[in-house]
Amino acid sequence: MHRRVRRWSGGLAAALFLVSVSLLTAEPLLLAATAIPLIYVAYGALSRMPAGTDLQAARSVSDAQPTPGEPVEVELTVTNTGSSSLTDVRVIDGVPEELAVVEGSPRLCTSLRPNESATLSYAVMAKRGTYTFGAAAVRVRTLSASDEVTVDLPVAGDGTLTCSNTVSEVPMADATLPRAGTLPTDSGGSGLEFHSTRSYQPGDPVNRIDWRRYAKTDELTTIDYREEQAVRTVLVVDARPPARVTPEPGFPTGAELSAYAAERLFDALSRTSVVASVCAVGLAPEDVPGGLGPDGLAWVDASGGHAAAHARQIFDSVGRAAARQSDTDAADVADVSEDESSEQSQGGDVKVTTADGGTIEDSDLLAVLARLPPTAQVVVFSPAADDWPVSLVSSLAVRDYPTTLVSPSLARGDSLGAAVAGTERTARLQRAELSGATVIDWDLDSPIDVALRASLADLFSV
Amino acid sequence: MDDTISLPTRMPWTSLATVVGVTALLVAGLLGTVSADRAALVGVATGVLLALSLWLSGWDRWQAVGTALASALALPVAVGLMVATGGTVASLGAELFPVTSQTGVRPAVVTLLSQVVVVLGCLTAVFGATAATRGVVDTERVGAYGGLVVRTTAVPFAVALVLFTRGAVDFLQSNTGTPGVQQLTGELLTRVLEPIFDPVPGRTHIAIFSLLLALAAAALARGLDALPLAELVPETSDAPDVDRAVAAVERTLRWTGRLALLVAPVAGLFELGLGQEPMAELLPVGLYDLLVTVTAAPGLRGLLWWLFLTGTAVSVAVWFLRRTVQSSADRVGTVLAPYVGGGVITLAAVGVAGPAVDAIETALRATPAAAAAEQFFVPILDVYGPETVTLSLAVVALFTVVGAVGQLWLALATNYLRERTAGVTLAAAGLFGASAFAATLDTSAWLVLAGLVGAVVVWDAGSFGTTLGHEVGTGAATRRTELVHTGGTVAVGGVGAAVTLGLAGVARGSIAVEPSVAVAGLVVCLVAVLALVAAIR
Structure with a gap:
């Protein structure tokens, strides 16, 4: 887009002003001095964008597949491939709207000689999902700034940032669960009860070789036992609106981090012999493809087909809900007070129970308790931004479910608010621990795998 | 790039340094050409103070403090503005006049005018450059500051008006030829107030007494209603039932008021229509005497009047307290600050009245207008006193500030001055004119040419920097382009x-133009x- 800016036309008025003063005061120097504003007018009028202006841009991303919450360095290099010098080149990189710039600026203003390059570098905070960088917006001005051209410059090089949960390492490869062995299966493997025999294959454990048969027939045979599987593990993700808080703009919300931790654990569990169900609390029907169940929960059972794909859908839904929430927040800033009052009025008739035997009137809590299989172990993922997860954990504890609470720590920075929120969260985690649950406090500076390995391996190993 | 997004961005540092540095250099150079040094320096300081006041009036962090400071600074700004213009004229007038011949008048006037314009131009330039550093010249802020100065002026204006009226009345009274104004007003007041507060004894005054009673009862009931008596009593079971007692008293008062209001016209008709004697015959003797004693007693009337005043005062005070409690301290402070500032200005003006008037008189006597000053200023001073004159001059100066700020606001509101580049445009215009x-x-010619080119550079660097800050932000590296x-621009x-x-x-010498053609x-x-x-535009 080409545009002429009439920024020097005020010079004509200045010239006339000088003529007036010159006539008023009979000063010939001022009459001659009209040359100054007039030459500026001519400067503005004659200044044109040189022909053959050409620019090229290339982008490089330090890590195209980062983990959520990790800053990613991005570099954009602009090169003047035209034949003339450009005195004023302004570049804004097409950063995806969802990603927040946490370091540096994706904008640049510089002068470029022919074949000279300039590089702008910045860092964005990675979020779950795939994001595509747009074209860089470039505006070139002449020296007098009276002629400008604005274009969307296509950028070569890296164009996308994918932030997914590829499992690099299973944290609990050898983990055994407390209730392992109570649910027999029809497949053979290691276990206690005899299932079948088969011919030996290299790599079979030595202790399962049928030595008697070898002594009789000189053939190596392997005994298969009835494989034992754990009872179900239910992963409960707290995605209710109070959990969708974020410590800094652009940082993943508590709900998203919980979903991420749950996804890591789900992947890890699927690779072992653990049957895991996934449940997300607090989603709206429009967030989940296919809607919610009749009890208002997004629940995926391991027994159904395509369980992994459905579980992934639920984890993605949490991200969608968080994004929808931030959009609504931005749109309804003016109505905050009304929302608060309505939330308060809603909150008035929802009573959350405690371990000391109070009545439960929270529908989400009731739904989770009603849906849990009688012999399940439960892992709750929640940032513990309010008392709900503690109530859930203590309700589970009184029903004798082995419970673990994984809580990403959201309090960052030194502000008073962060300190108060952090203290409240610590108190909640202590209460959860006192009620009998295992609590994993996930400090975001260390990867979730480390936190899980440190805690769950101890917990689940025999 | 989207030009419609308005981010709160500022000028990058290099452009800002160019604007401020070039303005400072040129102002220093130009002020060297003015012979009224002191007035010129005051003008420069006024420019800085005006920008500071504008910034203070929009200081969000400490709104009340900012408003109070801006309000108190209104007087220095006003005096500075007066000194920069009037002071320059006065000091140069003494220097240039009287001229020896007729032909010398025009050059002297041109020199005087030029020096005043240079001083005002430098003031504007300094104001514009200072304001550009924080981007404080926008329609909203200038409007708010204008309102602030108007409210600040209200107190000294009212006091000056009262002092002026008193001086005028005293002056009129001191003249033997005119009928005493005070005497006339006094007679009128006496005629109105006498039937109310000091009735003729020996007869009934039921109508006016009832009206007074109704007023006092209504005011007392309102005052009692407004007082938070029930809230102040502790909520214990053995606490006295204040609520019921208050309600009873209030009901009684209201009914008394209504009854008195009903009685007033009837009694008035009887008193005017029948006269005293038939009434005395109609009523029992004891009752008539009691009515005469009660309704004509000045003490009782005074008591009723004070009850009325007390009730009204309590209602107003409670209303004010309720409003104050509901607002934040900062808000209350912001509303009250201009009046407090006005009060401070009034006290300051009255405090320095003597020396100030002496200084003005001395300055005026040094000018060619000494005769006129002797003829007008001294008699005015004699009649009204130094306090009234100083206060009036302060009010006039404050009105000048209001006028100047109003013009700035008008230029911004009509978009003749763009908000984004208002500061640098003012700085450049001031430098160019000066x-x-x-x-x-x-x-010297080089200073004039440097000034003209410098004014363009200031405007260009400022507006370019503002656009740059808007489009790219201050976070990016932009120095090279700037x-x-x-x-x-400098090369051109x-x-x-x-x-x-x-x-x-x-x-x-090659061009000669007839004066008429010029x-x-x-x-x-x-x-x-x-x-x-x-x-x-």
Whole structure:
């Protein structure tokens, strides 16, 4: 887009002003001095964008597949491939709207000689999902700034940032669960009860070789036992609106981090012999493809087909809900007070129970308790931004479910608010621990795998 | 790139440094050409103070403190503005006048005018450059500051008006030829107030007494209603039932008021229609005497009047307290600050009245207008006293500030001055005007040309920097582009200055214009400037 800016036309008025003063005061120097504003007018009028202006841009991303919450360095290099010098080149990189710039600026203003390059570098905070960088917006001005051209410059090089949960390492490869062995299966493997025999294959454990048969027939045979599987593990993700808080703009919300931790654990569990169900609390029907169940929960059972794909859908839904929430927040800033009052009025008739035997009137809590299989172990993922997860954990504890609470720590920075929120969260985690649950406090500076390995391996190993 | 997004971005540092540095250098150079040094320095300080006041009036962090400071600074700004213009005229007038011949008048007037314009131009430039550093010139803030100065002026204006009226009344009374105004007003007041507070004894005054009673009862009931008596009593079971007692008293008062209001017209009809004697015959003797004693007693009337005043005062005080409690301290402070500032200004003006008036008188006596000052100023001083005169001058100065700020607001509101570049535009305009008029003084040509080019550079660097800050933000590295751009502008200005010097050398003495033609040309040029400015906008 080409545009002429009439920024020097005020010079004509200045010239006339000088003529007036010159006539008023009979000063010939001022009459001659009209040359100054007039030459500026001519400067503005004659200044044109040189022909053959050409620019090229290339982008490089330090890590195209980062983990959520990790800053990613991005570099954009602009090169003047035209034949003339450009005195004023302004570049804004097409950063995806969802990603927040946490370091540096994706904008640049510089002068470029022919074949000279300039590089702008910045860092964005990675979020779950795939994001595509747009074209860089470039505006070139002449020296007098009276002629400008604005274009969307296509950028070569890296164009996308994918932030997914590829499992690099299973944290609990050898983990055994407390209730392992109570649910027999029809497949053979290691276990206690005899299932079948088969011919030996290299790599079979030595202790399962049928030595008697070898002594009789000189053939190596392997005994298969009835494989034992754990009872179900239910992963409960707290995605209710109070959990969708974020410590800094652009940082993943508590709900998203919980979903991420749950996804890591789900992947890890699927690779072992653990049957895991996934449940997300607090989603709206429009967030989940296919809607919610009749009890208002997004629940995926391991027994159904395509369980992994459905579980992934639920984890993605949490991200969608968080994004929808931030959009609504931005749109309804003016109505905050009304929302608060309505939330308060809603909150008035929802009573959350405690371990000391109070009545439960929270529908989400009731739904989770009603849906849990009688012999399940439960892992709750929640940032513990309010008392709900503690109530859930203590309700589970009184029903004798082995419970673990994984809580990403959201309090960052030194502000008073962060300190108060952090203290409240610590108190909640202590209460959860006192009620009998295992609590994993996930400090975001260390990867979730480390936190899980440190805690769950101890917990689940025999 | 989207131009419609308005981010709160500022000018990058390099552009800002260019604007401030060039303005400071040129102002220093131009002020050297003015012979009224002190007035010129006061003008520069006023520019800074005005920008500071504008910033303070929009200080979000400490709104009340900012408003109070801006309000208190209104007087220094006003006095500075007066000194920069009036002081320059006065000190130069003493220097240039009286002229020896008729032909010397015009150059003297031109010199005087030029020096005043240079001082005002420097004031504007300093104000604009200072304001540009924080970007404080916008319609909302200038409007708020204008309102603040108007509210600040209200207190000294009211006090000055009262003092002035008192002085005028005293003056009129002191003249033996005129009938005493105070006497006239006094008689009128006596005639109105006597039947109310000091009735004629020996007869009934039921109507007026009832009216007074109704007023007092209504006011007391309202005052009692407003008082938070029930809230102050502790909520314990053995606490006295204040609520019921208060309600009973209030009910009684209201009914008394209504009854008195009903009685008043009836009694008035009887008193006027029948006269005293039939009433005395109609009523039992004891009752009539009691009525006479009660309704004509001045003490009782005074008591009723004070009850009325107390009830009203309590209602107003409670209303005010309730409003105050509901607002934040900052809000209350912001609303009250201008009046407090006005009060401080009034006290300051009255406090320094004697020395200030002496200084003004001395300054006036030094000017050619000494005779006029002797004829007008001294008698006024004699009649009204130094306090009234100082206060009136302060009010006039404050009105000047209101006028100047109002013009600035108008220019911003009509978009003749763009909000985004208002500061640098003012700085550049001030420098350009001052440089042009400095040419008529004993100034070297290079300073004039540097001033003209410098004014363009200030505007160019400022507006370029503002656009840059808007489009790219201050977070990006932009120094190289800014320096290249400003270098280009300076180079073009250098070519312009060289052309000017060449033209001036060639044209010196070769052009001679009749004065009448010059005047006609001047008018055409001025009209053209106005038309062009309107067309550009």
